[in-house]
Amino acid sequence: MTSISSTTLSDGRELIYFDDAGFPKSRAKGLTTDRRGLPPRGEPGEVRYDALTDEWVAVAAHRQTRTHLPPADQCPICPTTAGNFSEIPAPDYDVVVFENRFPSLGPALGAVAANPAWGTKWPAFGRCEVVAFTPSHTGSFSELSEARSRTVIEAWAQRTEALSALPGIKQVFPFENRGADIGVTLHHPHGQIYAYPYVSPRAGVLGAAARRFYDARDGRETLTGSLLRSEREDGNRMVLEGENFSAYVPFAARWPLEIHLVPHRQVPDLAALNGEEKDELASVYLDLLKRMDALYPTPTPYISAWHQAPLDDLLRPAGYLHLQLTSPRRAADKLKYLAGSEAAMGAFINDTTPESVAERLRSVAVPASATPPAVLAATPEGARA
Incomplete structure (x- = not known):
């Protein structure tokens, strides 16, 4: 302990x-x-x-x-x-x-x-x-x-x-x-x-979308939970699946490299995870970072952002902890810069396809010192219908 x-x-x-x-x-x-x-x-x-x-x-x-x-x-x-x-x-x-x-x-x-x-x-x-x-x-x-x-x-x-x-x-x-x-x-x-x-601007946007979805289903399902289920059923963008966490490249990824790591159980924040979930997260998170670093000959710059439910009576019930791991690196020697469309309008244009990024992350050679923390997701050929 x-x-x-x-x-x-x-x-x-x-x-x-x-x-x-x-x-x-x-x-x-x-x-x-x-x-x-x-x-x-x-x-x-x-x-x-x-x-x-x-x-x-x-x-x-x-x-x-x-x-x-x-x-x-x-x-x-x-x-x-x-x-x-x-x-x-x-x-x-x-x-x-x-x-x-x-x-x-x-x-x-x-x-x-x-x-x-x-x-x-x-x-x-x-x-x-x-x-x-x-x-x-x-x-x-x-x-x-x-x-x-x-x-x-x-x-x-x-x-x-x-x-x-x-x-x-x-x-x-x-x-x-x-x-x-x-x-x-x-x-x-x-x-x-x-x-x-x-409540920060990004958390406000995510929280409002989550609340609308939650209310439309009378609190029976969350937006993040629904997206996790859909990605696991499709399989094409999955990176790995564990007992308590799964990771995938989102269908509409904004960044050249973007992975979402989501607990299978709805929790508002890291403080709400139980011991077993924290134990698995410790290995799954390391695995994802190693995969990102193994994509290129040099370390990949990234932002690792933990999205936790705001402390807001309206937004918190629909909130769902998840990690957004992103990098502007679109090739070994190229970065994605946020120029006119992204910086001024907030309208992202991605230079990679989420499916190809997920396939690369699944197949990359993780250093031998890493113990696989979860079952790798199915390849597109083996994706669930």
């Missing part, structure tokens, strides 16, 4: 150690004190209301001074050494979550204006956290052990539950940006969690 220990950094930010099951690393070595003497935290930035789109936009000018591509010996999320007093004061750790020193949202908490209009600006309430997957400065999530993957999942689940209980929070979003082409400014393997004081 994952053990959890917490401490406070010198500027008052919370830091939490999550230790691999059976290996209480941070407790054994002690929670050392942050000796940097950081200045007190500043006030939050602001969110401004965009009346044209009915959306909130965060304005965080203070982030211009955030850490940008530091040398390896000055990495802020490596363990602390005599020459590098980092964000993590312990000399070793397994997984660590801490409040971002340069947050887009927070540290103050509260609700945004209920009836905004043009000219409305509000404190950028919320919380932004960093999740360090490993003390090793190099590598990626796909190179973690299954035990470490399970610890990260436990951290995501615990933080989802804790952040969801904070005042004013409407949505909790764990994610990972991997690769310079995505815009990563720290190479150390890590992810982030945003706790928004509003």
Whole structure:
């Protein structure tokens, strides 16, 4: 069982150690004190209301001074050494979550204006956290052990539950940006969690569609559950199927590489998964990342986005946890750029077919160290009618 220990950094930010099951690393070595003497935290930035789109936009000018591509010996999320007093004061750790020193949202908490209009600006309430997957400065999530993957999942689940209980929070979003082409400014393997004081635009669109479908069926079926069933019955875009999770390239994929990983049971978020589901997720998720990395000679940049049900009385009943794993890489030496149609109109044009991408992901040679976590989906010839 994952053990959890917490401490406070010198500027008052919370830091939490999550230790691999059976290996209480941070407790054994002690929670050392942050000796940097950081200045007190500043006030939050602001969110401004965009009346044209009915959306909130965060304005965080203070982030211009955030850490940008530091040398390896000055990495802020490596363990602390005599020459590098980092964000993590312990000399070793397994997984660590801490409040971002340069947050887009927070540290103050509260609700945004209920009836905004043009000219409305509000404190950028919320919380932004960093999740360090490993003390090793190099590598990626796909190179973690299954035990470490399970610890990260436990951290995501615990933080989802804790952040969801904070005042004013409407949505909790764990994610990972991997690769310079995505815009990563720290190479150390890590992810982030945003706790928004509003329902984000994308979650609002997905939530509204899910609620319409749910209401039309009197709560008997969810939209995501229906799509999962349809993809499994068709079979052409399936990547793998397990006891508790299945992965597929969606019928109308927007990105050159896009995989949806969906639990077979409707749950609103990672915190609602049971132990057996988390165990399988730890291996299935690693398998998907290894498949994506095995497509080309060099590591593939990606965004790993966990879509969790918003904390909204209208949207949450129809909500259904799922992962959207995407990459703009359309060939070994080509990226898909969001130009006029996508960036201005939100109208995506995909350069690949979902069926061909699924076939490649099914057939790619996963590194021998990976234990197949699930039965590979049928090939198109063996797809179910």
